[in-house]
Amino acid sequence: MQVTQSHDVTGHVDFVGAGPGDPELLTLKAIKAFESADIVLHDRLISAEILQLAGKTAVLVDVGKAGFGPSWKQADIDALLVDYATKGQRVVRLKSGDPTVFGRLDEEIEAVEAAGVPWQIVPGITAASAAVASIGQSLTQRGRNSSVRFLTGHDMKGFADHDWNALARPGAVAAIYMGKKSARFIQGRLIMHGADRATPITLVENASRPDQRILATDLDRLPNDLSAAEMDGPTLTFFGLAPRHAVQALTEFKKEHA
Amino acid sequence: MQVTQSHDVTGHVDFVGAGPGDPELLTLKAIKAFESADIVLHDRLISAEILQLAGKTAVLVDVGKAGFGPSWKQADIDALLVDYATKGQRVVRLKSGDPTVFGRLDEEIEAVEAAGVPWQIVPGITAASAAVASIGQSLTQRGRNSSVRFLTGHDMKGFADHDWNALARPGAVAAIYMGKKSARFIQGRLIMHGADRATPITLVENASRPDQRILATDLDRLPNDLSAAEMDGPTLTFFGLAPRHAVQALTEFKKEHA
Known part of the structure; x- marks a missing residue:
């Protein structure tokens, strides 16, 4: 769902499907979103080859729920998405596969939408x-x-x-x-x-x-x-x-x- | 399924998902297959913007089953795939969406496989x-x-x-x-x-x-x-x-x- 930005300072959130792992299975649309992102919040399972495609100045944050380091709660991820976007950042929320298939997408969309932040879903290969x-x-x-x-x-x-x-x-x-x-x-x-x-x-x-x-x-x-x-x-x-x-x-x- | 070519003169068939219509929803892998194709056999519903991405020397053949002109039977499409590939051509069979989802893919794979032609499926956004x-x-x-x-x-x-x-x-x-x-x-x-x-x-x-x-x-x-x-x-x-x-x-x- 494409929502027009209300003014230039407003950031936005793209919920992007990273596909199953092969970087060649990313869509052009995903790559474009990825290359122009200021910040990328990604799942743990996203491969290094895919993360390398992010723009050179982009900040990458692993918000995966497993692995070493502090555990991320869903509410923390929601807050981070809103926080960056309302500061005018172009945020990519990168999820494995297709974000609409077992991607636990809805809670994040609801948080972003409640904050009045424009967003869209970029489908991926599930x-x-x-x-x-x-x-x-x-x-x-x-x-x-x-x-x-x-x-x-x-x-x-x-x-x-x-x-x-x-x-x-x-x-x-x-x-x-x-x-x-x-x-x-x-x-x-x-x-x-x-x-x-x-x-x-x-x-x-x-x-x-x-x-x-x-x-x-x-x-x-x-x-x-x-x-x-x-x-x-x-x-x-x-x-x-x-x-x-x-x-x-x-x-x-x-x-x-x- | 990636099958190694037996020798250089053998062509191959890539069954490629063209996605739902937006050219930006093609995968990189689909575009690569498309750009290097000698011949593209495509469904009727593939958009002109997507067909423009084919290499300049590629031959485009609309094998859609409706519309004006002679009607294509499945057996004719099967024969054409085999004919071009056994002549050493790089054939792309372009289907709307994902070829594995209501793409009527199996009969074509069986024909190509029976002829000993290497082939693979390139998934698309359904x-x-x-x-x-x-x-x-x-x-x-x-x-x-x-x-x-x-x-x-x-x-x-x-x-x-x-x-x-x-x-x-x-x-x-x-x-x-x-x-x-x-x-x-x-x-x-x-x-x-x-x-x-x-x-x-x-x-x-x-x-x-x-x-x-x-x-x-x-x-x-x-x-x-x-x-x-x-x-x-x-x-x-x-x-x-x-x-x-x-x-x-x-x-x-x-x-x-x-």
Whole structure:
């Protein structure tokens, strides 16, 4: 939402999607916002290659909620955004992926809006999009699934509950964000609701980054395979999708053994 | 999926997401693929501003399925991709939005793969992402919805059927692609499954383009308001989301009249 600046001294806040990690997956619009920023407040997971694209005079502040150093509360981030912008600074609030997908954006927008600061959202490539490209699949496919769900493994109450019954149906496809810790919970819920234990599951760690790893498994083996893989980076879990070459290999295997 | 070229004369195919229309919403990776392409096969809806970014010697071919001139069949497009790539050309197959989201990508990948042509997917900003940014909302929000669905209004059998029961629940959010013609069908199904007639619905026509229009309505008024608005461009329908300022206005209205 583009809001016109009321006068020259007013700063503004751009909520910018940094994409999944590969700097080449930034949009031109994100780069422009980034290059002209006076200050960049960024999440912990933003890669160094991306932070290097900020203008030389820009101040970079890591407001990530984990890691060493003082922990940032949401209210502190909100206050910082408003503080800089009302002093006339061009603020970029840089978030991994797309800020509108599990980006916890709304509280920050509300704070900025309440202070009368102009703002806009610059969309980014969300992790599901980069991860599915890396396995050569589509999130939707004619004749297979005419919808796709983006879920989070966690919500404010702990492991997030979902419409497991619908997900358990043949052909359903979901992209699960933050699904590692809740993998066993999700497995249990889906099997309880009748999902096929052989439903393909693919995990993509560090999608689009040089250290990207792909783990192809199924619903039955998910917790064990995930535990064995020791994935430490941000990971996207696809329910109902196998990597394209694995699909082909399986089809050929079935043909040979038919 | 990056596949190494076997030898120098082999061409390749990049399936590239052009984003929703604003050239600034292209990724750097898309632009690089585009600038170095020998031939670009593009959908009908790709804007002239984006096509101008192709290298000066690139051949542009509109393989859109509507409009004047001979109609392109999917098999013809598949054959053309393979034909150019096996002649050593760098082919870009440019699709609106993100090619993995309702992009009808798989048949083309299968054709290219069967011919042994290297290929990759370059993700793009999907229409839902740009459209939700334009109304200042998030696709997901803590405490409201821990999942979001991307649906299509049409599938191969006509109006697409979905898990209406789950969608009809309070707080559900969906981004409906190609939802204009099926608006009355969707309305009927959702109301039949108990959805609140006052559920906010927002339509964004030509998201991110200069001629973008936003229509804020609700489930009850959807067919009539949509008909009156005469939206001809590609339109994204949000179920369960109102534009941020309309949300605020409504909250203030309710406060004043409480």
